[in-house]
Amino acid sequence: MCGMPQPPPVRSTPARPRRPDASMSLLTNVMDHSLDDGYAEAAARKKAEGAGGMPRTVRAKLGLAAGLVLAALVVTVGAAQARIAAPTVAKERQELIDRVQRETAAADKLEASVDDLRDDVSARQRAALKNHGGGNDLVGILSGAVAVHGPGVKLVVNDAKEATTGGDGNPRETSGFSDTGRVRDRDMQRVVNGLWESGAEAIAINGQRLTALSAIRAAGDAILVDNRPLVPPYTVLAVGDGQRLSTSFQNGADGLYLHALQQNYGIRTDISTEGDVRLPAAPSVIVRTAQQSTGKGTS
Secondary structure, eight states: OOSSOOOOOOOOOOOOOOOTTGGGHHHHHHHHTOSOHHHHHHHHHHHHHTOSSSOOSHHHHHHHHHHHHHHHHHHHHHHHHHHHHHHHHHHHHHHHHHHHHHHHHHHHHHHHHHHHHHHHHHHHHHHHHHHHTTSSSHHHHHHTOSOEEEEEEEEEEEOOTTOOSSOOSOOOTTTOOSOTTSOOHHHHHHHHHHHHHTTOSEEEETTEEOOTTOOEEEETTEEEETTEEEOSSEEEEEESOHHHHHHHHHHSHHHHHHHHHHHHHOOEEEEEEEEEEEEOOOSOOOOOOOOOOOSOOOO
């Protein structure tokens, strides 16, 4: 074994330690070279030519100084003008506030005057109705000029639950509207006329007192009573002999019409007798009197 040549020992060079960020070579390159090479070369070229950085010539320095002075002057002048104009602006603002307060006070005074005139007109109307009504309030009650209360009925009329603004059902025979689940002005007209015919002495719809000159009309889908829009449900209060008024209305033609609307179109109704129904006076009553003609008739 001593005579056989031995193989040279294997010498292993120690391996270099691996960088922890070796697997993120792209991110490492971006961080190490944040500035593109082209930009770096352009910056170096400008620096070598003297084009970058602060101005070097006296003329350039004077121009920069003049620009800075001009900018400072503009800012100073603006601040001075704002300080000078501040009292004027504050004065104009105060004058505007005073004007608004004066106009508001004037409007409040006019509103109070309107209320006084309205009360005076109402008093004169009641006096005129009393004088022409034989010394009692019967004319005032029947005309709606005074508030009333007493036994009566309460009738609530409401749209159908499934009512929409554009149903495709059959139109009502007398209305021409395609949406049959809505309460229409013609329906309320028949309800009111039926109550008058059944012996009602005074009627109000949603707190709106009806008179001999009241009109129930439609404006689109809304119902107007004396040009005031009402929204469902429509609560009709009528003063009169409660039980007799309710029975007479339900058995009459208009009550049967309302019942047909309930059965055929889903209109919801509810009528009940009340021991004490209170109705307000009509907001505006026009007093009209008739004069006996003195002319002789023709034969």
